[in-house]
Amino acid sequence: MVLETEGLVLRQTKYDEWDKILTIFTRNNGKVQAIAKGARRPKGSLVAGTQVFSCSDFLLYRGRNLYQVNQADMIESFFSLRDDLYKLAYATYIIELVDAGAVEELANVKLFDLSIKTLRVLSKLNKDYKKLLAAFELKYISFIGFRPHLRSCVVCNSELGSRAKFSSEQGGTICENCSSGYYGHVVSKEVIRKIEELLYIPLDNMDDLSISLKEIDIIEKLISGYIMNHIEKRNFKSLEFLKSLEE
Template sequence: MIVKTEGFVLKNKKYGESDSLLTIFTRKLGKINAIAKGARRPKSTLIAGVQPFCYSEFILYKGKSLYTVTQCESKEIFYKLREDVKKLSYAAYLVELVEAVTNEGQTNNRLFNLLGTTLYLLTKSDIEMNTIIRGFELNYLNYCGFKPELYCCVNCTKTESPQWRFSPSEGGVLCNTCFTVDPYAMNISEITLRLAKYLQAKDIKEIQKLKISDFLNEALKKLLKQSILVHINKYDFKSMDLADKL
């Protein structure tokens, strides 16, 4: 079986002397593993389109256990990400998130488009990186089926409360009369809640220049990180740890 599809290269590992083992998030097939034969040779016609983060058009042959890349044409290599260590680390974090939740045969066009748009935005110089990453995380949870409920109590559906807490395990906010549902629910201020609602409702391109304070960024980051840990079941994001240190 031969398939033609667009895809983002999530990983590129050495395989044998001159081949590459790729993990690709494709539009038509979901996440797949594929061999790019001879891709590590300097004169390979595949070399440009199989680098990490590359958005390429692939022609793939389906073998017994792996796909083989027969042709590859790079559409966008996101070169500017490689010129900035912090942006590169954030891009690697996005890729880690996508790889953690995607599977072969399960397509997700909204997540596919979100990844492409966010990688493109990260190449720009006049953006607010923290805002973009928080916006990505909120949309990511939404597109993976774990959209946080921010507008009413997830236990009793009450829409007003003098105080709210956020429960990653319950999937959203709890009103003051339902705090006992999750004793480990996290405090969330009114302004952090408003920011989360705003970012959740906006297309990521609309918030690319929105500046948020370090305090608010850290508060929202902590809540979203716990949500991702609970629902995606991935506990080690080395790329984000590196970006935070830069």
């Protein structure tokens, strides 16, 4: 079986002297594992297209246990992300999340396009990294099937008042009348509105969204906790590193 597809390299592991095993998030076939023979040779034809963060057109041959990379023509390297420590930390966390949320050989075109778009926007960004991350996280968790319920109470479906609880366990917002029976973080209706705006705003239009540093800190903590409650992976080294940079 031969597979031709666009793919984003999420991880690489050394294998033998000149080879490496890749985790590739493909546009057409979801996440796959592939061996890239000779990809660690300095002048090898697969070097550029098989680096982490690289988006490439891949020609993959299905072997017994792994795909084999026969060709990798780079589309975008996102190499500039490596020139800034903050951008690198954010980008690494983003692809770790994608790796955790993508399913082996199950296409998720929305998540794929979101991943590429986020890296593209991040590579050109000079500020507001956390705002971009929060928007990515909200779209990401929605595209893997866990969109938070925001427009009414998730318990009774009534309209929210001036304050509400945001509950990861219940999957969204809880009104004041129902809040006593559920664990969550109390937030203002304005913060809930900002979360909804981040969820739906196109990433190219992030500058149009006015949001304070205090609000984005609150939202990012809420959404990070929400994500950890809905995916199997709990520990992200890149997230811990990111927190250490911002202390």
